[in-house]
Amino acid sequence: xxDAPDAPTGGAGAPARGMSRRALLGLGTGLTAGIAAGxxxxxxxxxxxxxxxxxxxxxxxxxxxxxxxxxxxxVTPAQDRLYLAAFDLTTDSREELVDLLRxxxxxxxxxxxxxxxxxxxxxxxxxxxxxxxxxxxxxxPPAGLTITFGFGRSLFVGTPSPDGTPGTDRFxxxxxxxxxxxxxxxxxxxxxxxxxxxxxLVVQACADDPQVAVHAVRNLSRAAFGTATxxxxxxxxxxxxSTSTAQKxxxxxxxxxxxxxxxxxxxxxxxxxxxxxxxxxxxxxxTDSAWLTGGSYLVARRIRMxxxxxxxxSLREQEAVVGRTKGEGAPLSGGTxxxxxxxxxxxxxxxxxxxxxxxxxxxxxxTNDGVRMLRRGYNFTDGNDSLGRLDAGLFFLAFVRDPRxxxxxxxxxxxxxxxxxxxxxxxxxxxxxxxAGVPDGSLVLGDDGTPTTSDDSPFVGQALFA
Amino acid sequence: MSFRRPAALALVALTLxxxxxxxxxxxxxxxxxxxxTGVLTVSSTADGCTVSAAEAPSGTLTFQVANDGSDVTExxxxxxxxxxxxxxxxxxxxxxxxxxxxxxxxxxxxTACKPGMVGDGIRxxxxxxxxxxxxxxxxxxxDQLAAAEASYVAYVKDQVGALIxxxxxxxxxxxxxxxxxxxxxxxxxRVHWERxxxxxxxxxxxxxxxDLREADLEAGATWSGWHLxxxxxxxxxxxxxxxxxxxxxTAEQRTAAADDLVTYTQQLVDxxxxxxxxxxxxxxxxxxKELLDEVATGKVTGxxxxxxxxxxxxxxxNVEGAHVAYEVLEPVVVAxxxxxxxxxxxxxxxxxxxxxxxxxxxxGFVTYDTLDAAQVKELAAAVDALSEPLxxxxxxxxxx
Numbered sequence: 124x125x126d127a128p129d130a131p132t133g134g135a136g137a138p139a140r141g142m143s144r145r146a147l148l149g150l151g152t153g154l155t156a157g158i159a160a161g162x163x164x165x166x167x168x169x170x171x172x173x174x175x176x177x178x179x180x181x182x183x184x185x186x187x188x189x190x191x192x193x194x195x196x197x198v199t200p201a202q203d204r205l206y207l208a209a210f211d212l213t214t215d216s217r218e219e220l221v222d223l224l225r226x227x228x229x230x231x232x233x234x235x236x237x238x239x240x241x242x243x244x245x246x247x248x249x250x251x252x253x254x255x256x257x258x259x260x261x262x263x264p265p266a267g268l269t270i271t272f273g274f275g276r277s278l279f280v281g282t283p284s285p286d287g288t289p290g291t292d293r294f295x296x297x298x299x300x301x302x303x304x305x306x307x308x309x310x311x312x313x314x315x316x317x318x319x320x321x322x323x324l325v326v327q328a329c330a331d332d333p334q335v336a337v338h339a340v341r342n343l344s345r346a347a348f349g350t351a352t353x354x355x356x357x358x359x360x361x362x363x364x365s366t367s368t369a370q371k372x373x374x375x376x377x378x379x380x381x382x383x384x385x386x387x388x389x390x391x392x393x394x395x396x397x398x399x400x401x402x403x404x405x406x407x408x409x410t411d412s413a414w415l416t417g418g419s420y421l422v423a424r425r426i427r428m429x430x431x432x433x434x435x436x437s438l439r440e441q442e443a444v445v446g447r448t449k450g451e452g453a454p455l456s457g458g459t460x461x462x463x464x465x466x467x468x469x470x471x472x473x474x475x476x477x478x479x480x481x482x483x484x485x486x487x488x489x490t491n492d493g494v495r496m497l498r499r500g501y502n503f504t505d506g507n508d509s510l511g512r513l514d515a516g517l518f519f520l521a522f523v524r525d526p527r528x529x530x531x532x533x534x535x536x537x538x539x540x541x542x543x544x545x546x547x548x549x550x551x552x553x554x555x556x557x558x559a560g561v562p563d564g565s566l567v568l569g570d571d572g573t574p575t576t577s578d579d580s581p582f583v584g585q586a587l588f589a
Numbered sequence: 590m591s592f593r594r595p596a597a598l599a600l601v602a603l604t605l606x607x608x609x610x611x612x613x614x615x616x617x618x619x620x621x622x623x624x625x626t627g628v629l630t631v632s633s634t635a636d637g638c639t640v641s642a643a644e645a646p647s648g649t650l651t652f653q654v655a656n657d658g659s660d661v662t663e664x665x666x667x668x669x670x671x672x673x674x675x676x677x678x679x680x681x682x683x684x685x686x687x688x689x690x691x692x693x694x695x696x697x698x699x700t701a702c703k704p705g706m707v708g709d710g711i712r713x714x715x716x717x718x719x720x721x722x723x724x725x726x727x728x729x730x731x732d733q734l735a736a737a738e739a740s741y742v743a744y745v746k747d748q749v750g751a752l753i754x755x756x757x758x759x760x761x762x763x764x765x766x767x768x769x770x771x772x773x774x775x776x777x778x779r780v781h782w783e784r785x786x787x788x789x790x791x792x793x794x795x796x797x798x799x800d801l802r803e804a805d806l807e808a809g810a811t812w813s814g815w816h817l818x819x820x821x822x823x824x825x826x827x828x829x830x831x832x833x834x835x836x837x838x839t840a841e842q843r844t845a846a847a848d849d850l851v852t853y854t855q856q857l858v859d860x861x862x863x864x865x866x867x868x869x870x871x872x873x874x875x876x877x878k879e880l881l882d883e884v885a886t887g888k889v890t891g892x893x894x895x896x897x898x899x900x901x902x903x904x905x906x907n908v909e910g911a912h913v914a915y916e917v918l919e920p921v922v923v924a925x926x927x928x929x930x931x932x933x934x935x936x937x938x939x940x941x942x943x944x945x946x947x948x949x950x951x952x953g954f955v956t957y958d959t960l961d962a963a964q965v966k967e968l969a970a971a972v973d974a975l976s977e978p979l980x981x982x983x984x985x986x987x988x989x
Contacts, residue, residue, distance in 0.1 A: 213970045247653070247688040250678065251871065252984030349936065349974030352966070570627075 186265045189232040191560045192417060193399065194583065196269035197497065197522050198388035200367040202329040205359035205501040205518070206336040207423065208344065209275070209322025209553055210351040215293040221588055223350040227272065227326075227343055228582040232566055232574040237265035240342040242569065257345070260338035268330040270339055272583040273421050273555030276304045278323040299587055301412035302404070303420050303525040304556050310538035310549065319425055319551030322354045327421070327520070329499075333360065355551065357425060359501025359518045366499060372452060372460065375517050376428055376502050377546070379445050380452035383460055384487070386497040397495045397529060398522050414586035417559030419522045422496075422530050425503070425551030428516035433546045444542040446483030454483060466490075480542040486533060494529045496521040516547070526554055558584040627651070631700065633681070634658040638702030638711035645693075646720030652689040652700075656681045660705040664689060666715070667699040676988055679706075691988065695719040730921055734870045734986070737917040741873050742866065744913055745785050749861050752781035756854045760847035763818055766840075772822050776899035777950065779815060783906035784913070786883060787876030788868060792860050798853045802893065813849045816896075821846075823896035870918065874983040877914035880907040881976040889969045891957045901954035904968075905944050911979065912937050918986055926985050929978055936975035943971050 187195045212220060230240050239245060241255025248254060279300040281290020326343055330336040337358075344353055363375045364382030368389055375381040386393045395401070398419055405413040433441070438449060446464065447454055454464035456476045464483055468476045477484050488495050499522065504515040523529035538544060561581045569575035630641040631654040640652075654664040661682055666675045666689070675698065676691040695717050701710030755778035762770040782789065782800070790796045797805075799814040806812050820835075821843070827834045838846060860866065868876075887893040888904040915922070915933055923930045947964075948954030960968075 213967075213974065243651075243688070243690075247651075247686075249690045249984040250687060251987045253980045345977070348977040349932075352970045352973070 185267045186236050187267060187269050188563075189235045189270075189561065190563045190566065192562075193419075194271045194557060194560045195235065196271035196327055196329055197398070197419060197499070197557070198366060198394065199267075199269050199329070200370055200388065201362040201364055201499050202267050202269070202336075203331045203360065203362055204329065204333040204336050205362075205520075206328045206333065206340045206356065207359070207518075207520075208326045208328075208340045208356040209354045210324040210326070210344075210347060211354045212278070212293070212323045212351045214350050217294045217588070219350050220294055221582070223347055224272075224582040224584060225580050226346050226576050228561060229566075229574045229576040229580055230343060230346060231270035231272075231339070231583075232561070234339045234342065235265065235268045235270055237268075238573055240346075242571070242573070242575070257338060257341055259341075260335050263332055263335055266330040266332035266335040268328065268335050268339060270343075271327040271329075271421075271557060273325040273327070273557040274304075274584060274587070275322045275325065275553065275555050276300070276306060277321060279304065282321070296587065298410050299412060299414060300410050301400075301415045301556050302408040302410070303400075303527055304554065305527060305531075307526070307552060307554055308531065308535070310534050312538055312544055312547075313549050313552075315552050316550055319355045319357075321553055322555075324351060325421065325423070325553060325555045333358065357423075357503060357518050357551070358505075359503050361502045363500040363502055363517060364498040366497060375500075376430055376504075376515055377433055377441070377445070379441075379447060379449055380460065381500065381517070382498050383447075383452055384495070386495050393495060394497070397524050398497045400524055404525065414584070414589070415556055415558060419524065419557045420526050420530075421553075421555045421557050422519070422521045422523060422526060423551070423553040423555070424519040424534075424549055426517045426519050427514065427548045427550050429512070429546050429548070430515055431512050436546075443478050444481060444545075446477045446481030455481075478542070480540055482537070482541050482543045485536050485541050490536070491533045492528070494523075494533065496523050496529055522557065558587065561585075628653060631655065631664055631702070632657045633662040633664060633702035633704055633711075635660065635704055636711070638664075638700065638713060640700050640713060640715065643713065644716035644718055646722070647693055647695045647717050647724055648720055648722040649690065649692050650717075652678075652691070653686055654678055654681060654689060654702075655686045656683055656704075658704045659683050663703040663706050663710075665699075665701040665703070665710060666691060666693075667701055667712075669697045669699075671699055671712070692724050693717045694724045730924070730988070733921045733924075734918075737870055737873065737921065738868060740917045741914065742861075742868055744917070745788050745861050745868065748781045748785045749788075749858050752778065753851075753854050753858045755781060757851055760851050763822070764844045764847040766843070768822055771818075772897075775815075775819065775822065775897060776894075776902035776954075779899075780902055780906040780950065782815075783883075783903045784910035786907070786910065787872075787879045788861060789857055790879070791868075791872070792857065795853055795857050795860075799850070799857075802895070804892070804895075813846065814853070815850065818846050818850065819894065820896045823898075825896060870921075871983055871987050873914045874918060874986045877911040877982055878976070878979050880911040880914070881972060881979055883907050885969070885972050885976060889965060889972060891965075894957065898956035898958045899954070900957040901944065901947055902950070905950070905954070908937070908940055908944065908975075911975075912941075915979070915982065918982065921986055922982070925988070926981075929981055929985055932978040933975070933982075936971070936978060940971045940975050943968060 187199050189195060214220065234240060239256035239261075241248075243249075243255045245254045245256040245258030245261050277290060278294065279296045280292055283290050326340060328336040328339040330339070340356065362373050364385050365372045366382075366385060366388055368387050372380040372383050386397055388394070400415050400418050400420070402413065402416045405411075405416055436444075442448055442455060452460040454462060454477055456462075456465035456468040464477050464487060466475065466477055466484055466487065466489065470476050475484075484490060499520045501518045501520070502515070503518045504513055507513050521530065538549075541547075561583055565581040566574045567577050567580045574580075627645045627648070628651045629645060631652050632639040633654060633656050635658045652664065652666070654662075656662045661680060663677060663679045663681065664687075665677045667673065668675055675693075676689055678687045678689045681687050698715045698717065699712050700715045701712045703710040755774065759771055759774040759778050762768075762774060786796070786800070789799070797814075800816070801812065801814055802816050803812065803820065817838075821838045824835050824837060884904055884907045888900050888907065891898070891900050893903055894900045915937070919930060922933070947960070
């Protein structure tokens, strides 16, 4: 098992999106059942073992393997765009839930390789039926699309009533609830909108083209009608974290580099220690949670920034609050961007150079028992409020091994003490268990060599239902 | 008041049919058998009809028909007798391609292109070998469809008949100033309209004359129909009327509005009772989907009955209309795609049960403004759950 980041594969061997099945099968030989050369490119291909810097020229054509020990979209070099959707199940049938996950998995396996959602594609098939793919990505390259699935706490134990009555275990999964899938506490200054929080299932679609990401979620939600409905969605742009050493650290809407101290895809040991759920965690649970081994937890927080007041703030205060310089992103204790902050260094007045209430200090591993996260956040701008202020900020996404140790303590400290909180408001929240990947070579392929859904098709989270 | 559903259609015992309509999601291959999901190409030219292969294994086949000629063309798959049409695509313009997806049993067929859409077509024999894949037995589709059409037309006439009777009573009460009686008749009468609305829509201008909401009105256009009267019976406050005090209709305006309602409804009655009125199977199937679209865009949002809030009557009636449309077609669907038939039955039942939580025609429904967001979302989800499989109905019925 390797923890190296996914290596993008060029689009040369994979069929172009929208390529007809006729083309896949070789013109005029439509009846020779069998796997067409190239049709299965990207399936069963093992993850790359070395980080491959994405060449900008080939970025649109790149695909990441869907199968592997872990789901794609975690250590994958962060793409530029996000469309994340949380779903609520409308059924109480375990069978229907499994059926949905099976269909979703096949569809995700197809879409991430630049294939259409269904076998016919957007412009063919029965003329009196709606096309089995919505079509808006027909002429677009795969754009490095990844689709990552997760399960919310409510899937296991339902949603408690406001009066404290426990929720319902609709699918017989309560005894499989992993210990880390807690109800997040109320953090100081939280202003959470229930309509932007939680959910039974989550789908994170990331791509370098927003239309490709939206197309993926749209087709998955269509496949869910009758089983699940969208609870909330979030569009994001301009990734705010670097998840690979090959990537430059991007900037958040405060104009600061964000994600300098992120766990990188190349840090195998750190990934094992901080990101992937080890078998020993299941052993420590009172429930049977071994199904999550090799997976992770996804924390999602919609953090609105009051950017108008921030923009009126002096550069001195901006840097003091963050604890880094605005241009280089170097810690105020000196050096360059990737210099470790010296939290003990003091200035002429004897005060720490990195202020005691600065974001960098309070989020630093040494302040948080050495824990680290793999952050994969995105900026968002969702129109404006009635006062003419942008509804904008950071859609914080982080993958962690255990939210109880790797997120809750840190966020409690930040929400209480971080000087940056003056300019922040948490308006949405979700915590999801992200199962391990679908094994290489396990996808069921149809006659045309592309993934198809059968009773034997594998699905994300299969171990949970075993 | 009881509402008639068409009697179950007697099934005709049949000869073994050749083609079944296609499920959009072909069943996975049974072990040991390789399902035919074969793709064949057809090139239609002025004097040629080149099919990429002369035989194929039984199962689901897709003929990708490309018109490489300069005239509009058609492509037919004919039975062994060369007469019976198994499946067809029509009106393929020069340079265009169209898929014909069909499930075929083993046997001998003919392929035929008709460039210029005349003559017997350019024919070639086509053999379907036995792949071992089950292609389900079907009813005699042609007879079933004819029975469905007759049954549906009878239903439409019945509903429109009830509609004109109710409308006359309602209009009389309203014109006479008996608002209480008019209000009590409003929703129950509209039920007959909402059940067959796609038929009314097929007559173009009648639908807007009878059922236009104020929000749909073009600037300066004259408003008539049900919702004009609705607003006058449930008069809004200035706050709910865009900040302008509502001006009630005068006695003359009332009479005119009532007369219009009866006049236009009578035109609908005359149209559906005309000698040549038919409603074909594909129209029935599309109508079922349209009724659910109506629910999804207008009823679930509470926009249809913005003054009276009687949306649930309309909602129930739309669903019933769709259900009847499906039921007359059910024998065809059961034969062609039993899984789809099961899905539709399940989802209709689920939606009916959900609506029953909010009332009934007999006891009345709650007004739509009393539903909370969660209840509305629950209804919307049930509508989506039914609409998705319902969107496959037309293709299943027409077989292509």
